[in-house]
Amino acid sequence: MYFKRLGALGAEIPVAVVDGLTLDLRPLTADITGDFLGSDPVGTVRRALIDLSELPGADNLRVGAPVARPNSVYCIGMNYAAHAREGGSEPPQRIVVFMKPSHTVAGPNDDFPASPGADKIDWEVELALIVGRRAWQIGDDEDPLAAIAGYTVANDLSERAWQLEESGGQWSKGKSGPGFLPLGPMLVAASELDASDLRLRSFVNGEPRQDSRTSDLIFDLPTLVRDLSQYTVLEPGDVILTGTPEGVALSGRFPYLKVGDVMEIEIEGLGRQRQMVVAESGSHE
Template identity: 65%
Template sequence: MRFARIGQPGEEIPVALVGDRLLDLRTITHDIDGRFLSTDPVRQVLRAADELPVLDQTAITRFGAPVARPGAVYCIGLNYAAHAREGGNEPPSDIVVFLKPPHTVVGPDDDVPLPPGTAKVDWEAELAVVIGAPAWQVTDRAEALACVAGYAVANDLSERTWQLEISGGQWSKGKGAPRFCPLGPWLVADADPSDLAIQSWVNGEARQNSRTSDMIFDVADIITRLSTHTLLEPGDVILTGTPEGVAVSGRFPYLADGDAVEIFIEGLGRQRQRFAAAVAVS
């Protein structure tokens, strides 16, 4: 089953794709949020499916992020060995964790403004995990995966000067600009995240091409390790790291005014953002 939020910003409605039917969920939930995700949403939808209104899929003009403003966005750094090395790092022996503010989460195809005064905005195709049940110091892999509501496509956008050159020793400074976490289009509840193709393009030219099986720490491992230190709550998002093929490698230019980034993950969907120079705030 696939969940989504469709409509203009601030006016998104919750929907589910069941077979070839796009169902309006507004009679059973006001949104795709932590409360809904914590109450067995697949079972809820299947139980009510015959009574839910069917929407015309061709009328969709915009996808919002498939989970409404998460409580937290956790990010796992250096989780593909080749990407770690292209940035001058050795693969880590434990998860590297940083945060993105929830306000960075936007629709998968929304335009992204380049922050004024910056020149090193980078793309990062990532598998996103959305939590559906509380996870605190989980040690069992099966239990960890049972805490997952679904999976989605994400772009962990980064401003590398802020992240690496003036970071003060942590990375979040370069991760939190407006719209720096395009998410979606779909939240896929029944995906197997263990070996999915993950790819990115800039202006139609291939950049990243890997598989989630290349992750150093897989989804279950990430949840067990992360939940050792913090309580993961329904609606929280975890970005699981990016493969090699980004601009910080020195092989490609950073994003500029008019560029377009496209990201695809097998079975989860495709997203595309256009980037535009932002007007400096006076």
């Protein structure tokens, strides 16, 4: 079983895919929210299967981000040793944390709007954790992954000049533009997938860029969730990005993205994204 949100931007329909059937979840929840994810979503759906019907035309609908607008998006930086070094840093001794605003979240196949002045746009494939239970200062005798509802694919898009040259010493400027966080296509429940050793890959215009495994993380999933909870309260629906492997444009081995380029991002067991870079048009509120 996995969860998706299908339909036009702002009008997505929550669904569960069970045994190949795309089931409309609106009898159970208005959306895939923190409240739904914190209330045993897999069990809830299984108990209600007899009352759920297929969503007509599901295959023809836009795929939205698999979780409704999160309260917080936490990002773990430099969590693959080779990526830290390709950016000119030594691997960290403690988790490095920065934030992305929730308005960065986009659908997995939405066009990516290149903002004016964004000349160093970079891709980053990442495993994303979706929080399903409130957690604060998780103890050594507790399982940190019990706080995680599920997993999805993320592209932590970055504008490197904004992030590093104009940053003033922090990274969020280069991480916060519109569309800078495609999520999806699906949210796989934590009970359905072991995410400790999944292959992550990225491509630009069909050419391979990143290729690694989540087993190469410096801080593994339980460690980073436990550590993050020491400093902030994790709430249902929050998103945690776990870091990106080497193979980005920041390395100097590849050109930065330009209008017309196509990114493809995939993680084993979690699906594939595709974004075309387009010129931004209009204003964003």
